[in-house]
Each structure stands twice: as structure tokens, then as C-alpha cells.
Amino acid sequence: MGSKGQNAWKLADHPKLPKGKTIAMVVLDGWGEARPDEYNCIHVADTPTMDSFKTTAPEKWRLIKAHGSAVGLPSEDDMGNSEVGHNALGAGRIFAQGAKLVDSALASGKIYGGEGFKYIKQSFDNGTLHLIGLLSDGGVHSRLDQLLLLLKGAAEQGAKRIRVHFLTDGRDVLDGSSVGFVETLEKDLSNLREKGVDAQIASGGGRMYVTMDRYENDWNVVKRGWDAQVLGEAPYKFRSAVEAVKKLREEPKANDQYLPPFVIVDESGNPVGPVKDGDAVVTFNFRADRMTMLAKALEYADFDKFDRVRVPKIYYAGMLQYDGELKLPSHYLVSPPEIERTSGEYLVHNGVRTFACSETVKFGHVTFFWNGNRSGCFNEEMEEYVEIPSDVGITFNVQPKMKALEIAEKARDAILSGKFDQIRVNLPNGDMVGHTGDIEATVVACKAADEAVKTIIDAIEQVGGIYVITADHGNAEDMVKRDKSGAPQLDKGGKLQILTSHTLKPVPIAIGGPGLKAGTRFRNDVPTGGLANVAATVMNLHGFIAPDDYEPTLIEVVDN
Numbered sequence: 001m002g003s004k005g006q007n008a009w010k011l012a013d014h015p016k017l018p019k020g021k022t023i024a025m026v027v028l029d030g031w032g033e034a035r036p037d038e039y040n041c042i043h044v045a046d047t048p049t050m051d052s053f054k055t056t057a058p059e060k061w062r063l064i065k066a067h068g069s070a071v072g073l074p075s076e077d078d079m080g081n082s083e084v085g086h087n088a089l090g091a092g093r094i095f096a097q098g099a100k101l102v103d104s105a106l107a108s109g110k111i112y113g114g115e116g117f118k119y120i121k122q123s124f125d126n127g128t129l130h131l132i133g134l135l136s137d138g139g140v141h142s143r144l145d146q147l148l149l150l151l152k153g154a155a156e157q158g159a160k161r162i163r164v165h166f167l168t169d170g171r172d173v174l175d176g177s178s179v180g181f182v183e184t185l186e187k188d189l190s191n192l193r194e195k196g197v198d199a200q201i202a203s204g205g206g207r208m209y210v211t212m213d214r215y216e217n218d219w220n221v222v223k224r225g226w227d228a229q230v231l232g233e234a235p236y237k238f239r240s241a242v243e244a245v246k247k248l249r250e251e252p253k254a255n256d257q258y259l260p261p262f263v264i265v266d267e268s269g270n271p272v273g274p275v276k277d278g279d280a281v282v283t284f285n286f287r288a289d290r291m292t293m294l295a296k297a298l299e300y301a302d303f304d305k306f307d308r309v310r311v312p313k314i315y316y317a318g319m320l321q322y323d324g325e326l327k328l329p330s331h332y333l334v335s336p337p338e339i340e341r342t343s344g345e346y347l348v349h350n351g352v353r354t355f356a357c358s359e360t361v362k363f364g365h366v367t368f369f370w371n372g373n374r375s376g377c378f379n380e381e382m383e384e385y386v387e388i389p390s391d392v393g394i395t396f397n398v399q400p401k402m403k404a405l406e407i408a409e410k411a412r413d414a415i416l417s418g419k420f421d422q423i424r425v426n427l428p429n430g431d432m433v434g435h436t437g438d439i440e441a442t443v444v445a446c447k448a449a450d451e452a453v454k455t456i457i458d459a460i461e462q463v464g465g466i467y468v469i470t471a472d473h474g475n476a477e478d479m480v481k482r483d484k485s486g487a488p489q490l491d492k493g494g495k496l497q498i499l500t501s502h503t504l505k506p507v508p509i510a511i512g513g514p515g516l517k518a519g520t521r522f523r524n525d526v527p528t529g530g531l532a533n534v535a536a537t538v539m540n541l542h543g544f545i546a547p548d549d550y551e552p553t554l555i556e557v558v559d560n
């Protein structure tokens with residue numbers, strides 16, 4: 001529990017809305033609203049339940065913003081993502097997020113005066129500085145321009161030997177764009193070499209196959225990265241990283257997300273950058289979920305998830321601290337946003353019993369991100385968090401229904417049990433299958449998510465409850481890159497450019513159910529409402545008024 005006294009947590013009663021209603025809070029991951037054409041998988045799919053919200057009760061359906069400044073990102077060109085989306089949904093306020101905090105720490109130079117940088121600097125005289133992270137301008141987990149500034153800054157601060165271990169993207173950016181990013185990085189590293197810094201790329205691999213697993217779905221992914229980055233061992237060896245990426249895209253014909261791990265070797269065939277005693281390591285992603293596992297491997301003395309073989313004594317810092325509860329990692333270059341007093345914490349203090357569920361790949365979204373990047377429950381007696389194991393070792397276009405049905409059934413059982421006031425789930429399909437770029441599979445995914453929503457609202461119907469259905473950002477509603485006029489873009493070879501990433505689109509929110517008091521509807525005086533307005537809305541539906549500093553509620557109750 002937080003350190004505030006019990007009274008400070010007490011929420012005022014809502015003057016019109018009753019307490020004690022069972023509320024289903026459903027987040028469809030990657031479900032935005034866009035033009036209805038053949039590349040809009042939600043439109044193409046059979047989604048009668050989601051469609052009915054929009055068409056049958058327009059005063060209980062609206063769109064809300066899910067990208068850019070509405071979720072604390074640096075610019076309106078920044079698409080939304082799960083971290084910032086669920087942070088905003090759960091916290092009810094907009095916090096300057098990692099991307100923005102790192103931008104300002106780099107711009108002001110404050111990053112170099114911080115505790116984290118001073119810590120890694122101890123390696124500069126005799127050791128190597130290793131930078132590990134996602135190489136793209138996607139702005140979801142990391143940004144290339146930030147890496148380049150950090151490289152330059154570290155050299156100015158005295159780093160003499162630098163090794164970069166990159167993960168290729170193709171998920172938050174177009175597939176194939178990795179080659180250009182590696183070329184840009186190589187140019188900057190060669191500038192540093194001209195200035196006398198021994199700076200090189202040391203290893204690489206595709207983010208979904210190497211290093212960037214999340215929520216402990218598959219430790220093999222992290223192990224592959226460890227072997228290449230720390231031990232200097234990988235199935236593929238190259239003299240140049242550009243060559244590595246180009247060749248591996250041809251044979252074994254991997255895409256950017258799934259490139260196999262490789263190491264860069266010198267003329268004698270030795271890896272140029274294994275991690276050794278006395279070196280420093282910085283994981284330069286600002287986003288937590290896909291760095292936490294590696295952070296544990298790098299930091300924990302006691303570690304049994306895979307055989308690390310050799311555990312060098314290093315100075316390790318994260319770009320941010322990734323987990324505030326675990327204090328992981330203990331050293332970091334930039335302080336993370338302090339997302340405190342989240343709606344989940346308020347609600348348990350006010351007697352709301354909560355059930356949260358998703359499958360592994362999104363489990364932390366409705367728990368960890370929802371609760372302000374904090375592991376675990378606030379109160380184990382009042383909360384139950386259930387994780388359904390995700391399939392491992394497949395791309396989700398192969399199983400586009402994922403665990404939607406299982407999640408819906410767990411939610412249904414929790415609703416019918418009468419043990420919970422809030423049942424919160426994330427349905428991953430639109431997002432996880434959307435990221436594969438497989439349009440046909442994404443259509444199947446959207447249908448499965450819609451069916452899951454139906455199961456949940458049927459249960460709400462039975463108990464006289466309320467549902468709130470929304471999404472964290474767009475993805476499945478637009479699967480092609482478009483030009484300014486909105487027309488699909490073709491690549492040089494005349495092929496459609498598939499969009500695997502999220503979008504800038506708004507997302508729907510629908511409220512309803514037999515427990516919704518008559519006269520409850522969306523206000524029309526918050527036209528710019530976004531994800532951060534949802535927490536106050538849900539607090540109202542639980543019978544409370546949100547704290548003053550929360551973004552305003554989206555609903556009002558009019559007397560009939």
C-alpha cells in the first residue's frame with residue numbers, strides 16, 4: 001500500500017451513480033477507428049458486437065485520442081502504444097513518458113550528471129561501454145536519434161571503447177527499414193572512430209527472436225541475446241553489420257522482427273565485443289516490458305532462468321528504471337515518470353475488488369502498466385490477477401484467435417462469481433496479429449476479439465452489471481502505409497507496403513449494460529478526451545468521484 005494515510009485515499013461519493021455494480025473493463029489491444037476499406041481488418045471482419053455499440057446507442061459510444069500528447073508522447077506524430085496507453089487508462093492523468101524524459105535529459109545534458117551515468121563512467125578508463133537496444137525510429141521502445149546522441153555524449157565524456165548490440169525492429173516501423181538504420185549507425189560510429197574512439201557494432205538480431213521477449217513468455221529469446229551480446233557466440237558471424245542484416249534477410253529469409261542472432265568478428269574470426277569484467281552495459285530502450293528480462297539477467301546474482309555460462313562483473317544501467325517496485329535496474333540514466341496514485345490503488349482503498357486477466361504476452365499491460373509500471377497487486381485480499389499462458393515460439397498469424405476465448409471465459413466466470421466489482425481484461429488479438437502484417441489472419445483475430453467481447457457482455461447482462469469497452473491504440477484497422485491523400489503506398493518493386501505498426505488513429509469507447517443508470521451518457525463538452533479520461537469515468541461507474549487532478553470524466557447523468 002502507498003504511504004498516504006487511509007483518509008487521503010477516500011474517494012467522494014458520486015451524487016447520482018450507485019456503488020456495487022459489477023463492471024467489466026475490456027481493452028481491445030490495437031483496435032482503432034479508421035476508414036472502412038479492404039485494409040481495415042476490423043471493417044472486413046465480422047464484428048457484430050463492436051458494431052452494435054456504434055450503431056445502436058450513439059450516446060454511449062464515442063472516439064477518444066490514444067496517441068501523441070494525449071498519452072504523454074513527444075509529438076502528435078507519435079503513434080500510441082501499450083505502455084503509454086495502459087498507463088493513461090490506469091492512472092487517469094497524462095505523464096511525460098520515457099521518450100520525452102530521455103529527450104529532455106539528452107538536450108539539457110543532465111543525463112551526464114546523473115547518478116546512472118557516473119556509475120557507468122567508472123568503466124571508461126579501462127573497460128568497454130556496451131549499448132544494447134532496439135534500433136529504429138519507432139519511438140515505442142527506443143529511438144535511434146537518442147542512441148546517436150548518447151554515443152556522441154559518452155565519447156565526449158571519455159568513453160574510449162564502445163560496442164553497440166542492436167535489435168532490428170520491423171514491428172514499430174516498416175519491415176526492411178533495419179538496413180537504413182544500421183547504415184546510419186555505422187556512419188556515426190565511423191565519425192567517432194575518426195575522433196579516436198574505438199566504436200563498433202558487436203552483435204545483432206531481430207527483436208522478437210533475440211532479447212526482447214516480455215513477461216517471461218520465452219526465456220530462450222533472452223538467452224539467444226545473452227549468448228551473442230555477452231558471450232560473443234552466435235550461429236552467424238559477419239565482418240559487417242550491414243552485410244549481416246542484408247544477407248540474413250535473404251537467407252534464411254528472415255524479416256527484421258525475426259533475424260537470427262549474429263556477432264561481428266575481426267579478421268581472425270574473433271567476436272569484436274563480448275562483455276568482460278570491468279565493462280559497462282546500458283540498455284538504451286526507455287520502455288520497460290521488453291527490457292526487464294534482460295535487466296534481470298544482467299543484474300541479478302541469483303538467476304536461474306537460463307545458464308548464463310559467464311557472468312561478467314559489470315556496471316549496468318538502464319536508460320530508465322524499468323520496474324519501480326522491484327527497483328530494477330538499480331542504476332539508470334534517466335528517472336522514469338512517477339506514475340503514482342493510480343485508479344487501481346484508489347479503488348482497492350475504496351473497497352473495489354478487482355480481477356485482472358490476459359494471456360502472457362499482454363498480462364503485464366492490464367496489471368504492470370495499468371498500475372503505473374509496478375509489479376504485483378496493491379492488496380492481495382482484494383485483487384486477483386490471472387495470467388493465461390500464451391503460445392510460445394510462434395508468430396501469432398498462425399494462431400490468430402490466440403487465447404481470446406480463454407480470457408473471455410475467465411472473465412465470465414469472475415463476473416458470475418460475484419467476488420469482484422471490477423473485471424479487467426486485455427484482448428490481444430488485433431494488436432499481436434496486426435504486428436505480423438498478415439491481413440487475412442488479422443481479420444480472423446478481430447472476429448475472435450469481438451466474440452470474446454460478446455461472452456463478457458453476456459455475463460454482465462446476467463449479473464445486472466456495466467461494461468466499458470475500449471482500446472489502447474490502433475493497429476488492426478489499418479494494415480498499409482499510405483500517402484498523404486490516404487492512398488496505399490507501393491514500394492519500388494510495386495508491392496504494397498504492409499504496415500505492421502500501430503497507428504495514429506483514435507479508439508472507440510462504449511459503455512452499457514443493465515446496471516448503467518438511466519440517463520448516463522457521454523458528455524459532449526470533452527471533445528478532445530483521450531485514454532486518460534477513462535479512469536475518472538470508471539470511478540464514476542463504481543459510484544465515486546475521481547480525485548481533482550484526474551482528467552475529467554467522459555460521462556454525465558441526465559435526469560429523464
Ligand SMILES: O=C(O)[C@H](O)COP(=O)(O)O
Pocket residue numbers: 029030080081082083140141171172290431435
Ligand atoms: O512491443 C511490441 O510488441 C510493440 O513494439 C508495441 O506493441 P504494444 O505497445 O501493443 O505492446
Ligand SMILES: [Mn+2]
Pocket residue numbers: 029030081082083085431472473
Ligand atoms: Mn497495445
Ligand SMILES: [Mn+2]
Pocket residue numbers: 030082431432435475502
Ligand atoms: Mn502492439
